Amino acid sequence: MIRSPHKVAAVSAWIVGAALIAVTLPAGAASAESDRSARTLTVSAQPRAGALAASLSPGERSALLSAAEAGAARTAAALQLGAQEKLQPRSVLKDADGTVHTRYERTYAGLPVLGGDLVVHTGPDGAITGVNKATEGPVAVASTTPARSADSAKSLAVGRAEAVGAKEAKADSARSVIWAATGTPVLAWETVVGGLQPDGTPNALHVVTDATTGEKLFEYQAIETGTGTGQYNGQVTIGTTKSGTSWTMTDGGRGNHKTYDLNGGTSGTGTLYTDPDDVWGTGQQSNRQTAGVDAAYGAQATWDYYKDVHGRSGIKGDGVGAYSRVHYGNAYVNAFWDDSCFCMTYGDGSANNNPLTSLDVAAHEMSHGVTAATAKLVYSGESGGLNEATSDIMAAAVEFHVNSAADPGDYLVGEKINIFGDGKPLRYMDKPSKDGKSKDSWYSGIGSIDVHYSSGPANHWFYLASEGSGPKVVNGVSYDSPTADNQPVTPIGRDAAERIWYRALSTYMTSTTNYAAARTATLQAAADLYGANSATYINTANAWAGIAVGSRIANGVSVTNPGTQNSVVDKAASLQVQATSTNPGALSYAATGLPAGLSINASTGLISGTPTALGSSSVTVTVTDTAGSTSTATFTWNVVSAITTFENTADVQIPDHGAAVYSDIPVSGMSGNAPGTLKVDVDIKHTWRGDLTVDLVAPDGTAYRLKDANISDSADDVVATYTVNASSETANGTWRLKVQDMYSFDTGYINGWKLTF
Structure with a gap:
């Protein structure tokens, strides 16, 4: 059945309309130190040389992939995969000490397994030393013959796209897959719907439907957004290639990256920039080459950053350049990365006056490509927030690496493009909530909000890890970063934070990584690079505690x-x-x-x-x-003298997307207040538990939130024990369990609940 329009993966783009309007930094913010460039920060220790990336030639990379393919059956057997499961190597990294990290996609009976990706780590002797899996459970289905047709899947998928305002929505094909990213693996159809998103961005909505019931299982958007003189970068040197008596904007030193003028079009590549004297742009938006200069420079700077800092040659690590397209559409206020064309695209902004070709936008878009080539974080839920944050983090890293006087490094996102004409950034990394929408810290419902806002905690982690908490000034910008636990965070330095995040992304994260798993991945990366329990490792963990993910680690x-x-x-x-x-x-x-x-x-x-x-x-x-x-x-x-339990086992139906319902427990015979560890055992039957919010309501009407809604949590039932600090409440009286279904098309009932004092 078609699920509620509320259960839609966030549309992936650089911005999402006026909802991203930010507020200015507080005037006169105090500084804990003199104004300085953050580039002077040093890490607490030098990274361990053996854990750094080894430089691989295209031939060496190809040989490693070929060896992985030849040994895939042995690897599958070593991992105890099922007889019908096979591994297909997708990418490979090698450390300087000889450790190899190979990413695999998985198939079952010849069908792709979505959520089946994994990373296998082998030592210099070829022995497996570890594995990171997107799903831990076994992959198997009763049958690979679909009960529902591909046409029915296409019809549902097109309906989902149209429900969120897609134009010219069309599903050209649907492929049979195994869906294993959430819950028990099932046979499914994956349909990709084309056309345009409401703002004119190309559409690539992936809709996964159960091939037996026709039910929608998941959906996500695959279009991820986010000497010449440029409008933003000033006079710069860009890579060009002579062709006959003129030059083209082709960077021969960086994988032949090309920059094209779409001339207001929305498809194809447009026209490759050509110039008779190799002097490009004027710095004015009215000159069509100006936007091309900024786009080419951004691509060049991003390539150089990944090469210089992380030893990565190109987006896919294979030495091949992507390409850029500018002047997309008419007054298109966005920019996006499309992995299917391996290209970046930039609009000209409102009234075609502010092209979205600033350095951090370019680096942001190219970094979506790096994520697609590595962890492949699904662009929905918590993994989607981490995907978006990765692009923000790496964009900031590129700015600092370039160290340009025209655009100094900062922890602001999109501060140059002036989308709304107010001179404000789109996002703030030191305190993400300053934009009015993003979240400073993790909470249980973070996966249910737009990925541009759920990226906030990871952006905040990067700032805390790089600079620490409290007020300071970096490159002339005032920051004042709080922490979720009100405890200070000691910085590890931006260089270390960049290296740790990149290694976690490229080596340990998978398509389904959430915030808790990202903490684990970065701690493993910190241990690799700087040593387990080193000061860098400890403060990496403490930066996560600063955004409410995991606990602090003391030195000792x-x-x-x-x-x-x-x-x-x-x-x-x-x-x-x-x-x-x-x-x-x-x-x-x-x-x-x-x-x-x-x-x-x-x-x-x-x-x-x-x-x-x-x-x-x-x-x-x-x-x-x-x-x-x-x-x-x-x-x-x-x-x-006794631990007393009160219980209500009467069923209470929960209306679909309706008003809240209550189940009551009268409590009497107790003395004084309820304990600080009041136990609330909940048993709710429901076919999509992410629909539900659950609260405990005390006799005086005070509500204690037990569970937030989370549209990406598609599992059945809420069976859990919650601990509530109810020590301020009188024990005697009527306690109520309040449950509300926030979204349509799934139903259930309260099966029972109890209180233990």
């Missing part, structure tokens, strides 16, 4: 606070203290304030025993490592 011992504990008097109780250290060797544990009858094992950190008296205790656990470093955690331990 780190203890996880277990939170309030509740035990019943005269009944056995236990708690394992969790602690780690960056120093080698065993840890020792001690505790004060334990309830009578409990004790801690000094070697293992296990608290156990039988509490013998009622009451509340403040417990402090201290952990010490072999270097003498210590850390503590303080928490409350309540010993009660």
